[in-house]
Amino acid sequence: EAQVTQNPRYLITVTGKKLTVTCSQNMNHEYMSWYRQDPGLGLRQIYYSMNVEVTDKGDVPEGYKVSRKEKRNFPLILESPSPNQTSLYFCASSLYREGLYEQYFGPGTRLTVT
Amino acid sequence: GQQVMQIPQYQHVQEGEDFTTYCNSSTTLSNIQWYKQRPGGHPVFLIQLVKSGEVKKQKRLTFQFGEAKKNSSLHITATQTTDVGTYFCAGLRDYKLSFGAGTTVTVRA
Numbered sequence: 001e002a003q004v005t006q007n008p009r010y011l012i013t014v015t016g017k018k019l020t021v022t023c024s025q026n027m028n029h030e031y032m033s034w035y036r037q038d039p040g041l042g043l044r045q046i047y048y049s050m051n052v053e054v055t056d057k058g059d060v061p062e063g064y065k066v067s068r069k070e071k072r073n074f075p076l077i078l079e080s081p082s083p084n085q086t087s088l089y090f091c092a093s094s095l096y097r098e099g100l101y102e103q104y105f106g107p108g109t110r111l112t113v114t
Numbered sequence: 115g116q117q118v119m120q121i122p123q124y125q126h127v128q129e130g131e132d133f134t135t136y137c138n139s140s141t142t143l144s145n146i147q148w149y150k151q152r153p154g155g156h157p158v159f160l161i162q163l164v165k166s167g168e169v170k171k172q173k174r175l176t177f178q179f180g181e182a183k184k185n186s187s188l189h190i191t192a193t194q195t196t197d198v199g200t201y202f203c204a205g206l207r208d209y210k211l212s213f214g215a216g217t218t219v220t221v222r223a
Contacts (some may be wrong), residue, residue, distance in 0.1 A: 006127075025162075026222065033211065035213070038121070040215060041215055042120070042202060042214055042215040042216045043157065043202065043204075043214045044213070045210060045211055045212065045215040048209065048210065048211075050209060056209070058210060059210070069187055071175070083129075090156060090157070092157075099144070099145065099164070100144075100145070100147075100206050100209070101209065102147065102159035102162060103147070103149075103157075103159060103211070104159070105156040105157050105158070106156065107156055
């Protein structure tokens with residue numbers, strides 16, 4: 001089954017404690033992306049990756065890091081989480097062939113930073 | 115940076131009525147995508163528009179891309195309870211995808 005998986009689905013942590021949210025896709029997609037969703041603001045792109053070892057900032061990259069060492073995985077790293085990073089996070093992947101195709105979203109990770 | 119504005123933020127619709135949600139970008143877009151998110155779920159792709167002036171239909175849903183490739187609309191006819199959710203537009207420019215804030219639709223039976 002074609003899917004995007006994220007772990008964990010729910011996480012409560014404290015300020016300053018490093019954490020990683022994993023994302024994996026089994027569709028051999030080139031393009032992967034992380035979004036955060038906050039009420040009234042829609043989905044805002046944090047980072048995206050066009051392929052292995054190619055990553056770039058989205059609209060709200062501050063406080064986040066990513067890596068793309070393998071095509072299927074795109075982890076999101078919060079080195080020192082702060083309460084304003086409490087949000088619902090989505091990972092997504094899609095084909096990229098001279099243009100972006102439909103994005104497949106993971107189930108989401110609800111993060112609370114106290 | 116690129117901004118995509120979407121209105122209205124909320125749409126309360128009587129079952130059977132029509133409604134439209136609008137999306138406007140501050141810059142010209144390569145393409146625009148539409149997604150639907152049910153309460154508690156993740157966004158699900160509906161359609162992509164690429165050409166200037168393009169119109170596509172999916173049953174009761176009609177999607178339009180403006181001539182200048184800066185705006186788009188989604189029109190739903192004969193709204194049903196299954197249409198409940200939040201509809202997002204997303205504009206692509208320079209490999210970055212910017213989402214509108216979404217239109218949350220509720221339906222009165």
